[in-house]
Amino acid sequence: MNARFYTPGITPGALIELSAEESQHATRVLRLGVGAAVRVFDGEGREFSAVIVDTAKKGVCLAVGPATVPAMEPNIAVTLVQAVLKGDKMDDVVRDAVMLGVAAIQPVVTERSEVSLVALERGARRERWERVAIASTKQCGRAVVPTIAPPALLWRSLFTPPGAFTVMCVEPGLPAGGGSIWSLPEVAPPVVRLMVGPEGGWTPEEVGRGAAGATLVTLGKRTLRADAMAIVALSALYTRWRDV
Amino acid sequence: MNARFYTPGITPGALIELSAEESQHATRVLRLGVGAAVRVFDGEGREFSAVIVDTAKKGVCLAVGPATVPAMEPNIAVTLVQAVLKGDKMDDVVRDAVMLGVAAIQPVVTERSEVSLVALERGARRERWERVAIASTKQCGRAVVPTIAPPALLWRSLFTPPGAFTVMCVEPGLPAGGGSIWSLPEVAPPVVRLMVGPEGGWTPEEVGRGAAGATLVTLGKRTLRADAMAIVALSALYTRWRDV
Numbered sequence: 001m002n003a004r005f006y007t008p009g010i011t012p013g014a015l016i017e018l019s020a021e022e023s024q025h026a027t028r029v030l031r032l033g034v035g036a037a038v039r040v041f042d043g044e045g046r047e048f049s050a051v052i053v054d055t056a057k058k059g060v061c062l063a064v065g066p067a068t069v070p071a072m073e074p075n076i077a078v079t080l081v082q083a084v085l086k087g088d089k090m091d092d093v094v095r096d097a098v099m100l101g102v103a104a105i106q107p108v109v110t111e112r113s114e115v116s117l118v119a120l121e122r123g124a125r126r127e128r129w130e131r132v133a134i135a136s137t138k139q140c141g142r143a144v145v146p147t148i149a150p151p152a153l154l155w156r157s158l159f160t161p162p163g164a165f166t167v168m169c170v171e172p173g174l175p176a177g178g179g180s181i182w183s184l185p186e187v188a189p190p191v192v193r194l195m196v197g198p199e200g201g202w203t204p205e206e207v208g209r210g211a212a213g214a215t216l217v218t219l220g221k222r223t224l225r226a227d228a229m230a231i232v233a234l235s236a237l238y239t240r241w242r243d244v
Numbered sequence: 245m246n247a248r249f250y251t252p253g254i255t256p257g258a259l260i261e262l263s264a265e266e267s268q269h270a271t272r273v274l275r276l277g278v279g280a281a282v283r284v285f286d287g288e289g290r291e292f293s294a295v296i297v298d299t300a301k302k303g304v305c306l307a308v309g310p311a312t313v314p315a316m317e318p319n320i321a322v323t324l325v326q327a328v329l330k331g332d333k334m335d336d337v338v339r340d341a342v343m344l345g346v347a348a349i350q351p352v353v354t355e356r357s358e359v360s361l362v363a364l365e366r367g368a369r370r371e372r373w374e375r376v377a378i379a380s381t382k383q384c385g386r387a388v389v390p391t392i393a394p395p396a397l398l399w400r401s402l403f404t405p406p407g408a409f410t411v412m413c414v415e416p417g418l419p420a421g422g423g424s425i426w427s428l429p430e431v432a433p434p435v436v437r438l439m440v441g442p443e444g445g446w447t448p449e450e451v452g453r454g455a456a457g458a459t460l461v462t463l464g465k466r467t468l469r470a471d472a473m474a475i476v477a478l479s480a481l482y483t484r485w486r487d488v
Contacts, residue, residue, distance in 0.1 A: 071466045071467065072466075074464075099466060099467075099469065100464070100468075101464070101466055139467065140467045141465075141467045172315075181483055182486055182488070220318075220345065220482065220488045221315050221488075222315045222316075222344070222385055222386055223315065223383065223384045223385045224343060224344075225383070228343065228475065231472065231475055231476065231479070232344070232475065232479045235475070235476045235479035235480050236483040238464065239425055239480040239483040239484055244425055244463065244464045244480070
């Protein structure tokens with residue numbers, strides 16, 4: 001497949017200029033020159049073939065050709081509500097979740113999170129995750145860049161997106177229970193909120209509050225690493241609801 | 245849960261000595277002292293409570309107590325036949341596959357593998373993967389340490405384990421086809437061989453040869469990174485066959 005670049009608001013047949021970051025990827029990393037056939041996508045589901053016509057400027061210029069068919073989006077719109085993990089582990093979760101097909105990611109700070117909203121803001125972490133999401137979108141063939149919502153405290157996520165069917169991943173052997181993935185309804189809900197906790201797990205209060213509006217699910221009998229929960233849960237959900 | 249240590253051949257009620265590596269984990273990393281309650285497992289499915297009785301010697305001494313219940317093993321015995329990946333990525337695959345419950349891992353060298361059997365041997369990679377497998381077993385609560393088979397050329401893996409139902413993961417859009425995970429038989433086979441290719445994918449010849457004895461499966465419409473294939477495929481397989 002030709003190299004793919006992200007640029008919002010593409011007009012078919014027009015000449016467009018890539019961002020500085022995307023231009024650098026094209027010329028410095030992939031060493032593409034004038035005449036190279038590429039693809040461009042707008043992040044909202046549209047993809048086009050394109051040809052590089054100028055690399056002299058700071059932004060690489062492309063002539064946009066006919067529309068092409070990007071990787072199919074899942075039918076179920078999953079928002080991953082993910083407790084922010086330590087170090088760079090959140091980057092991997094964002095990358096994997098985008099690759100698997102989530103519609104959006106809501107980073108949340110929970111009682112046992114080791115990081116604060118203020119620290120996330122200061123570190124411009126959301127902007128970093130947006131770059132990770134774009135890079136993963138380019139790689140996996142999607143033309144939709146999932147939204148990275150501003151990090152929020154956990155309780156706020158209970159209302160976003162409204163009307164979503166909520167699945168809360170809990171550890172095996174929790175007193176509150178937690179059925180298997182097969183305890184979920186057979187017919188897939190159109191909008192799903194998938195909640196994944198931090199390294200130290202949810203507090204009993206968080207599980208209690210979650211249980212009021214969510215279906216508790218345990219992913220097998222073995223203890224999963226926190227940074228592997230999202231990819232395993234998403235794989236299991238899409239499989240269970242035949243959205244693969 | 246108490247810290248868990250691996251030591252083969254445990255006799256209930258006996259005094260045992262941990263290996264140098266496990267002893268270091270206990271005293272240097274976890275800073276456990278005499279009197280600390282721990283668990284020990286033998287790698288073949290048995291787990292016991294134990295108490296540290298001596299840390300002065302090179303090997304930590306434990307008094308073995310009554311048997312305890314480790315994390316449940318899956319019903320399906322899956323051997324992951326994984327093409328060796330670049331750099332340290334194979335370590336992550338081993339770690340994740342053990343956590344998800346595989347019975348064994350067969351590393352294979354394929355036509356597009358960037359590494360040779362000789363280089364793997366020289367680098368003592370199998371011994372490294374065995375250490376990764378033990379570390380992951382300790383973390384995930386299993387008492388079975390999956391076997392890491394000696395790396396082999398791909399074609400040899402087609403006969404090991406004998407009589408296994410073989411699932412070969414292929415990229416979306418391949419001419420040879422590849423059904424969804426739902427094209428697999430509804431009733432779970434007891435022994436499964438799951439084949440996952442390298443970064444560059446299988447060659448057409450490998451897919452052709454695989455197709456003769458395997459069921460080709462595509463994991464969704466998006467392109468997955470090679471090092472994420474195994475964890476996604478295992479999650480999907482265990483879900484599809486309700487072995488969670």
